[in-house]
Amino acid sequence: MFIGVDYYPEQWPRERWETDLKLMKELGINVIRISEFGWTLMEPEEGTYDFSLYDDAIKLITSYGMKVVLGTPTATPPAWLIQKYPEVLPADENGVTIGFGARRHYTVNSKTYHLLSKRIVEAMAKHYGDHPDVIGWQTDNEYGHEKSDRSYSEVDQEAFQEWLLQKYGSLEELNHRWGTVFWSQTYDNWSQIPVPRKVYQEHNPSLLLDFNRFCADAYTAYNRMQVETLREHIREDQFITHNFVYTGLAQDQKAIAEDLDFISFDNYPVWGGLAEPIKPAAIARQHDLCRGTKNGKGYWVMEELSGAQGWSQIGYLPRPGHLKLWTYQAIARGAEAIVYFRWRAARFGTEQFCHGILDHDGVPRRKYKEVKDVIDSLKRRGDDLIAADFPAEVGFYHDPENDWAWQIQPQSDQFDFIQEFLRFYEPAHALQVQGNIIRDDVDLSAYKVIVVPIYFLTKKGFNEKLEQFARQGGTVIFSYRTGVKDQDNVVSEKTLPGELSNMCGIEVHEYDSLRGSRSATVKGTAAPLEGLSAESSVWCDFIEPTEAEVLATYEDDEWFSGRAAITRNYVGRGQVYYIGTGVDRSMLLPLYEAIFKEAGIETTDTPEPVEMVTRVGDDVTYVTVLNHSVEESFDVKLPAGKWIDASNGEETFEGTLTLKPLQSIILESSN
Amino acid sequence: MFIGVDYYPEQWPRERWETDLKLMKELGINVIRISEFGWTLMEPEEGTYDFSLYDDAIKLITSYGMKVVLGTPTATPPAWLIQKYPEVLPADENGVTIGFGARRHYTVNSKTYHLLSKRIVEAMAKHYGDHPDVIGWQTDNEYGHEKSDRSYSEVDQEAFQEWLLQKYGSLEELNHRWGTVFWSQTYDNWSQIPVPRKVYQEHNPSLLLDFNRFCADAYTAYNRMQVETLREHIREDQFITHNFVYTGLAQDQKAIAEDLDFISFDNYPVWGGLAEPIKPAAIARQHDLCRGTKNGKGYWVMEELSGAQGWSQIGYLPRPGHLKLWTYQAIARGAEAIVYFRWRAARFGTEQFCHGILDHDGVPRRKYKEVKDVIDSLKRRGDDLIAADFPAEVGFYHDPENDWAWQIQPQSDQFDFIQEFLRFYEPAHALQVQGNIIRDDVDLSAYKVIVVPIYFLTKKGFNEKLEQFARQGGTVIFSYRTGVKDQDNVVSEKTLPGELSNMCGIEVHEYDSLRGSRSATVKGTAAPLEGLSAESSVWCDFIEPTEAEVLATYEDDEWFSGRAAITRNYVGRGQVYYIGTGVDRSMLLPLYEAIFKEAGIETTDTPEPVEMVTRVGDDVTYVTVLNHSVEESFDVKLPAGKWIDASNGEETFEGTLTLKPLQSIILESSN
């Protein structure tokens, strides 16, 4: 498998290159990503190209037997470009221009910028498109990151109007579907439609949702332009990818990915603003998103954290063990190559405090040794492991349009999309039940259980698909605020949960937003929840069962008490659960356990910070066992049979395995 | 009496109209407000008018025997208007233009906007001014709401300069009264005077106060233009009103009201940003403000909340009982008509989550039944009740200019104008002592006690009026920071409390702003406070009595201890109290009780969340009893005699009445 580093030869004296490459070689590195911020080097003035620095670097790299991934440098348009074409600069909601001085200072809607980008991409493609050791390309860098996903300049406004014209064809249609009759917003000319700049109060939610779609499409189109430009000139076996971030951007990674050979991901479990790493399930969710982006296809981690990160603020220092742990987790969940960010911390520039395998002084130490240990440990079975299947009997529905709809209307100040998604994802993770994150286009029959959390913005076709899935014996889990909106971000005219009402066997006539520190108490009233009691937050749907069975009710409230909070409905041969409130883990975990049991999915009882991931190869089954705790050791009960340490094929385990803090191990067993 | 709904026929398919009207009819509705956001419908392009939709709607409405109130649609200028006349858009303190996309996107200082508004109002007035079932008009909608009260564009700047010229006549006068000699701000040309855009540090407080007055006058003038335009064309018996909000805007509701037949109010005890309803006294204060706006004249609640409210954030769900409770409270305190907002929740647009009597699915349920119950219960005595007197022996002074002066200089970070006004209002409310909120123009002799809270910006004439009132036997209650400023927002040259010093029999030589979590301890030293001890916050005036008697002193402080905190002075036949610190309720309640007792005002001892409001008709006295608690029942001691349930004339109560949570009842007794 490919294990590499992100390297910036332009940032170091040429005298140092040889030292770096020797050290990389000793480490076991076999691929290097370069050039993604090198525009001024490659095109020092408009139309003049100079690839000599990267030519030299690549020559040296390949002399050490390593391969190269090239990044197109469009995330950082040069000073000369901005000076000559200032119209490419983006603007914020107040109309303030985002200036030159950092990165991503372009609006993806600028036709000028498309042309200028195409030229540099084309020049690179012509120059390197046939290079034997250039194995692939990364387009741009982290599309949309740092708020660059939404721009509000006049260029953007015109592009938005054009996009709307394409989508709606007529203003009558747009006015009707947006409900512009509300507040007298009817448009009689496309040029009247604003981008959502500062207003008193708030914009029309239908406009806002379309603005998000428009922003996403703009990036898809921009990336497609790069991909098509590359494809014209590069060898067929050079791959094209892009390194995504997955944080609620106005971006559709899946749509962009259709033009890519595979996707890449930048994996930072802790960043500059964080006092400690995000939760294991939160990292796992990101990998599942990656794996789901091209429906199960493996992906690269193009930037894998290798030290403390940050710009002007530095985050938590990853402890010894974290690098292996997070690398193993990435591979176990679907990454087929790992590229560490970065080889060495830069001495200058905004990212001075993005620490790498080496720190500023360039001396290999603890982190170097840890990476070496990781690479060595993967030599024996790495290639086989990444080729093995990731079995999954559960699907988690995730759709960026639904995320945007929630961003537009969070409805409760306790609501956070990722946290709430995790609320309904984490219990499966804790039970070591593997799932895929899916869109509406997948074949549901591959799954036993589909979890559809906070399914606010619905898709008609998917609603029908879910019902069919249930009828045929599947289990569906819905949460509060299901079925509220259609694709125009308009509220359903049907009684909630709208189109899902029949399937759930319930109606929701009333609901309460839990704001501030408000919470509710939920009591289990029927198996499997009988006798349980838990707190809930964020939201309460008060459920009226029409067909469904009540599993839990609200209590301790003058008016809520006795109203249904969680229900189960039998539909055909299947079951549909509705969890009407943000109930906490103490009730969700037993509920999920029972649901999985009934659905015939095996669960595993492990201590909370321990994660186990199973991959099934042709001959061998792999179980990666990860202890995410920095402080505690845990005894983990292994699946039946004998397990061998996959790193050396020697040590054998059976029954219980004791994992020290941050210890991680890949085990194998013959099928 | 009129009980109605806010209805938006344009937002629903015509096929639904008949269903809606049948349901309204069954509910007992007799009036409907329409059209206040319907500009593009009525003037789809400049100068072309089309009233067909509202004609049809009104025809149907009147066929059900209901009356219509029309809103002029100027809160939502159309897209074509903004595109053609972008100069009508307002700007914020940074000069950022507030764009099209929500509502209230106009500056009231635009002469262009005056002309365009006049045209649509005139067209409506000509069309509907003689309609037999159109009983009245609402101008625009919620003037100044959502920060639209203050705009900082160049248009505003020119208008401000013109306003100042009218006010001051000469720059010499302005320079003198503003004290522009401070920091070399002397103007030698009107065109130099800024609107208070972003500066380092802060603007001149005299300019800031005048800017607030200017903003208020601009709205008064704008409304007058609409009223005069309407009056030219409409039948004399069609009323003209406006639905106000009362939240510290740069607006003078009383001045605007002079041009209106009566005022209206939008009553939302809980809104999108709130986890729970505001306190009963806070709601009561708003009704008292309404009743005071035209010196006791009844008003309409043009929007009475009928469900959970919010834009992108949804607030607390009103519990069963809240609708009746808040309706009864409104009527008891002076509302003579109730229009529920809104008939049905909109499926699209920014206010999707403003829930109505019906929710999005249009099915009548709990809220419909509750409103029906309210309407039924008012049939027997509603008309008589709203005609009955609201007896009041206490006046609370409230003046928006004083509010603005505090907004400009809050002086302590603990200070909030409404909270501090409530500090000195709530004890009377708790003691069921009825009061009117007054300005300086009223006849004080109608009252026994005048409370003048946080009277920072003084009016010379009112100062004299208060002294005369006291001399003639009245009681006056002042608070900390009394008498500091004159009408130019300039500090008094006299020793504090300035012009009120003699009357209070005290001087204030020193004071301390209590910031952060600082507080002080106050100890009662003479009757009626002897033996009491309380915390105070926000501010400490250290009082030097000249004539006054000390009732309480500061303690537990190296330097404060023993300094007077609360005093009483005898002036002629009356008494003047000075409460020099933000002392808490535990001391204010007994103080107010003693003051009222001495002034011959009856107080009633009720549990805290219970409110009783008395109205005295020609033959019958009404007592509305409200339990604001969501959780607790209370036994309430009724006034002497037999009381009958006014909703049915049947049930009789005497002595003690037990109120369940959120229960409310109107009782009657023959005079």
Place this chain on the structure above:
Amino acid sequence: MFIGVDYYPEQWPRERWETDLKLMKELGINVIRISEFGWTLMEPEEGTYDFSLYDDAIKLITSYGMKVVLGTPTATPPAWLIQKYPEVLPADENGVTIGFGARRHYTVNSKTYHLLSKRIVEAMAKHYGDHPDVIGWQTDNEYGHEKSDRSYSEVDQEAFQEWLLQKYGSLEELNHRWGTVFWSQTYDNWSQIPVPRKVYQEHNPSLLLDFNRFCADAYTAYNRMQVETLREHIREDQFITHNFVYTGLAQDQKAIAEDLDFISFDNYPVWGGLAEPIKPAAIARQHDLCRGTKNGKGYWVMEELSGAQGWSQIGYLPRPGHLKLWTYQAIARGAEAIVYFRWRAARFGTEQFCHGILDHDGVPRRKYKEVKDVIDSLKRRGDDLIAADFPAEVGFYHDPENDWAWQIQPQSDQFDFIQEFLRFYEPAHALQVQGNIIRDDVDLSAYKVIVVPIYFLTKKGFNEKLEQFARQGGTVIFSYRTGVKDQDNVVSEKTLPGELSNMCGIEVHEYDSLRGSRSATVKGTAAPLEGLSAESSVWCDFIEPTEAEVLATYEDDEWFSGRAAITRNYVGRGQVYYIGTGVDRSMLLPLYEAIFKEAGIETTDTPEPVEMVTRVGDDVTYVTVLNHSVEESFDVKLPAGKWIDASNGEETFEGTLTLKPLQSIILESSN
């Protein structure tokens, strides 16, 4: 010595002037500062000068035998100037123009503003440059205050580009030293370089540091223009000064001071935003900064707080005793003149609530008496005291460029430059060990101990100087994050602490930013810390001793435990301490005590809020003893011998002195 007031005759009726001056005379005042905001009075229209008001005021002042200090009025450019030359207005990071309406509304980079300033300064200098009672001049007022230190207009951008051209000579050099190869920021034209306006993410730290230097230089140049203009026309014995603020501005007070005869300082231990005064050591630090600005030369307090302060928010009321305490502290630490701000609180303008010796009513009361007591008490020995030496054996290194570097990259959200400087300054203050705040230009041999806190941005020459100092027997104390950066704000290529590594006898291979509420535990492992345990915050350097001895280690952490936190190294005849974490006072105090003991510096054990300052005159030694506590009395052990109350030469003290809350006293003893 000079003791005076800041007086604004223009703000009061002429009839009042005589009253004021009589009261001042009785107070003992001998100098008055005037005119620093009087531009429109002196130049009511462009090119027309009128000094009559100040002529009259000065005539009256001098008739009372007092002297005058004149302020040039350039902090408040008039309305006519801004209207005619709007290009002088500054802009914020978003490009929003800072408007007219407050003060400091000019960018110091405007050549137009230089010309206009020069003209008014020249006119004043010609008019008053030979006045016998004008003893000196203050240029402008509080340069850079209220965020006026950094402006981002186009004028600023051009000036920045010019400044960079002067500094670097070539773009090659600039590109190289800024590392613009990072993120493709290479400039090929000076006009491409931005001022750091809004960007996605963050600007290049090297650009940011240079922008701070540029801003500082711009003020230095602006002040020099004023000084040179004055010097051409004024009498040689008229001094020129400027009243500085010391709060992390992009300003180099020391550089500006080179053009001044002495510096001045505005001393506000409590301000509008503060619920209580800053800590005694924090005030002391500011005085030490003042004294250090011209290497020990005495300074004026040009504004000494005399009442509660604030603009729209009022701060804590100074208690009786505070005025004397803070005046004595100022004089003891180096002030040689005190001018109280302000004579009387203004009735109008933004600073209405800056209270003075008199309040708005103009009646002399407590504060007047307190100031009189201060002045009387200084008559006997004031002149001798201010001439006495301030002995200091400790130097604290402080460099604004290092402060700016930290502002650009605070690295931990717990980091605050002043608080962290105080962490390593306060223990000396608590031990009554006197020190000077120094730059790299001083002769270190005058000191026994040099404290170099948070020495992030290093100077090569100073590094060498420190090593030499240590070799020759001196003691150096470093803190965490030492030696990270060079003068280009580029990270050292050497292993940390970079150039200081040898000297400290350590290496730092890893470090952890403690964010949020994270902390670490440190345990003393060798004398003088053995047995001690303390919490630390902000940052942890994990130290690898190469030569140094370990004094304390981290504990209670899976991975930290046992790593060195505090070390001592012997270098030549000296010692070098490295304190690798933000350890709290409970460990720093004994550490400093031991270090001082070993260095032969006497420490004094006093209760915490007590400060003692020693001054050594030709014949007499003075000890000023200050009890900063508002609540507690303390027994203070005096230095050996008999001590006399310097205010009267009568009372004698020996052994222990009991100080009441806020009591302060100056004692003397013959040498």
